[in-house]
Amino acid sequence: MRTVYVNGDYLPETEAKISIFDRAFLMADGVYEVTSVLGGKLIDFDGHLARLERSLNELDMKKPAAFDDLLEIHRELVRVNEIEDGLVYLQVTRGSDGDRDFVFPDPETTEPTLVLFTQSKPGLANSPQAGKGLKIISIDDLRWGRRDIKTVQLLYPSMGKMMAKKAGCDDAWMIEDGHVTEGTSNNAYIVKGNKIITRQLSNDILHGITRAAVLRFAREAQMEVEERPFTIDEAKAADEGFITSASAFVMPVVEIDGQTLGDGAPGPVARRLREIYLDESLKTAV
Known part of the structure; x- marks a missing residue:
């Protein structure tokens, strides 16, 4: 069973939950990045982080509180899930203020949702x-x-x-x-x-x-x-x-x-x- 990351917590994947009112679920109001792992190390991480920041800015979406800790979070997920070759998926959404609305929730009172999980892909670099x-x-x-x-x-x-x-x-x-x-x-x-x-x-x-x-x-x-x-x-x-x-x-x-x-x-x-x-x-x- 994988360990995943949800809003500051490392959890078994079966215990991971977000609100049904999250705007990614209702409005596709979210951005994501996928970083490859080869030999237990992250490929092009700085580039993915820079593009994530750009995507957030283009959508006027607040950075998650853990933005500056994303490298550490990626590495911890790779470690605990024993990923040698594979992927780390990251998603940031605008979150939810508790109900469905086309208008963005107030960023002063609504925190983004941050989710990460890994996928093991043995032999990723040697694809037939x-x-x-x-x-x-x-x-x-x-x-x-x-x-x-x-x-x-x-x-x-x-x-x-x-x-x-x-x-x-x-x-x-x-x-x-x-x-x-x-x-x-x-x-x-x-x-x-x-x-x-x-x-x-x-x-x-x-x-x-x-x-x-x-x-x-x-x-x-x-x-x-x-x-x-x-x-x-x-x-x-x-x-x-x-x-x-x-x-x-x-x-x-x-x-x-x-x-x-x-x-x-x-x-x-x-x-x-x-x-x-x-x-x-x-x-x-x-």
Whole structure:
């Protein structure tokens, strides 16, 4: 049985409770982060903490009282749950003043809800999927306009993953005005002529922590990077494709809407970036 963290207390998961009036439950009024654990250490923790703070600020949401203790809380959960490889999920909500209302509760009298739990994922860095690559379908992007805020509004991305599963594929890339925005839970990239192409940062996509690290490592390795929108037709004609996320790291894409990319195997750029990311991230893991 896992130990979880709820508003200052470490509890068995069966004893964890929050109010039915919590605004995350009623309004999806909450933000979250997922930090990977490799070898018992946290990957890119500072980046996740900075993005959490940005998400809270963008939603005028008060920081939880334990904000400055989040590293210690993460480490304690990793320790007590004996997580060697896996994930730590963190969620902050606006809380509740005791009833349902569209108007935000008074931050002077209402404390945010803070919840964390772990997931054990043995062999996380050695996923067999990295050796096979992902098959992707394209779907319309029907989400709200502030995708840069990492909110718990995940119904449509979940539906997108189910659409992909129904089509016999692994995931979906979302399309707006003919251009790829991102994957259901990841940033999207193509490679053409050894140039890495990915959509630039804006309100249209999540500002991925793994994205930032991978692009930095790519440039340091003298790889050419172009940040701009690309069409789904460009993607289908690309030499390679890949995604990045905190839990998948760098994952090759080998097929889009039934169109094989390159020779149908994970490409050299994606494979090399995965190696670099894992090697460099482990050096700075906490």
